[in-house]
Amino acid sequence: MKYRLLGQNTGLAVSELVLGTARMGKSASGQSNANEARMILQHFHAAGGNFIDTSSAYQGGQSETFLGDFLAGHRRDEFVIASKYCRTAEATPAIATHGNHRKSLKIEVEGSLKRLKTDYIDVYFVHFDDGITPIDEIMRGLDDLVRAGKILYVGLSNMPVWRVASAFMLAKSAGLIPPSVMQMQYNLAERAIEREYLPFAKASGMAMMAWSPLFGGVLAKDMADLGDVAGAGSRQSNPHNHNHHNNAHLVPALEKLAEMAGRLHKSRAEIALAWLLAKGTFPVLGPRTLDQLNGCLSAGDVVLSDDDLASLDQAFAFQAGYPYDLLDKTCQAAGYRRLALNGPVL
Structure with missing residues (x-):
């Protein structure tokens, strides 16, 4: 396992692959039971993984409970644990306990700490933006938790970029x-x-952590199963993913992915994850079984050339749209972009 600093603003070294626990629990079919979850956690740790992502909402809190049981048998400080608040562990939360506000924050962090059997959480995320709570209230509440020692770092997830920028500034x-x-959410598709x-x-x-790195498993599909890709977005197992788009348009791109995997003697999953690593992100794996985890752990050893990366970018074409296409065309024509070193800074 390779390690990277968690961004440029921390000195914390974490494994470049993150173990996601969204499927660890017994509250829905197709999930990992306690024994399976323990094996997955143990194997990830044995492979050198130290970065584990969870949430109060995953499987009604069972994912945090499974992780807490695992941590109780190991040196807690060896792991970097990320959790989240907002969605709550309750199936039908009271209106006063759901959202980004201080009351929800207090209830959620205390519940997560108990389930995780720890006195601090390394990275604590706002799971979803409620679109209501003022940024000032969110950031001051999280700041209080850092200063109280209950969390160490602050994270933001599933939030409009203007809200992220407002929070940062x-x-x-x-x-x-x-x-x-x-x-x-970030992946080839x-x-x-x-x-x-x-x-x-x-x-x-x-x-940047990337959830659903395999697009709910679509990017890992065998070529023989490509006929089932159309509509697969509505069947994605990731509990965050509510993408119901028809995925038939992805078939040519998936064929290109399969060709590259065959040429490099790697799996489609390894190639898709290696692309994310090359983009500088931390893919959040979501295995249900030990075999699924094993199929991902070697992604960090895959070396994609510049031509490989360009080929994948082209196959899974992305249009930035207005105003970015206009700005790029205008600046390129003027030669202005040649003056840029590493892009704008804050």
């Missing part, structure tokens, strides 16, 4: 703990964050 100007990491999130992460020094 408010924290910087008000002397609060700034967010260090984002977690957004869903590249929307390339418009603004990735440029902002680069400019601000924030790390």
Whole structure:
């Protein structure tokens, strides 16, 4: 396992592959039971993985409970644990306990700490933006938790980029703990964050974790199963993913992915994950079985050439749209972009 710093604003070294626990629990079919979850966690640890992602909402809190049981038998400080608040562990939460506000934050973090059997969480995320709570309330509440020692770093997930930018700039100007990491959906088939999130992460020094790195398993499909790709988005197992688009248009791109996998003697999953690693992100794996985990762990050893990366970018074409296409065309024509070194900074 290789390691990277968690962004440019921390000194924390984490494994470049993150173990996601969204499927660890017994509250729905197709998930990992306690024994399976333990084997997956043990194997990830044995492979050198130290970065584990969970949430109060995963499997009604059972994922955190399984992880807490695992941590109780190991040295807690060896692991970097990320969890999230907002969605709650309750199936039908009261209206006063759901959202990004301080009351929800207090209830959620205390519940997560108990289930995880720990007195601190390394990275604590706002799981979803509720679109209501003022950024000032969110960031001051998270800052209080950092100063109380209950969380160490702040993360933002599934939040509009203007809200992420507002949170970052408010924290910087008000002397609060700034967010260090984002977690957004990102994979070969869903590249929307390339418009603004990735440029902002680069400019601000924030790390980027990529959930659903295999597009709910679609990018790992065998060629024999490509006939089932159409509509597969509505069957994706990732509990965050509510993409119901027909995926038939992906078949030519998936064939290109399969060709590259065959040429490099790697699996489609390894190639798709290696592409994400080359983009500087931390893929959040979501295995249900030990075999699924094993099929992903060697992705960090895959070397994609510049031509390979360009080929995948072209196959899974992404249009930035207005105003980015216009700005790129105008600046390129003027030769202005040649003056740029590493892009804008904050």
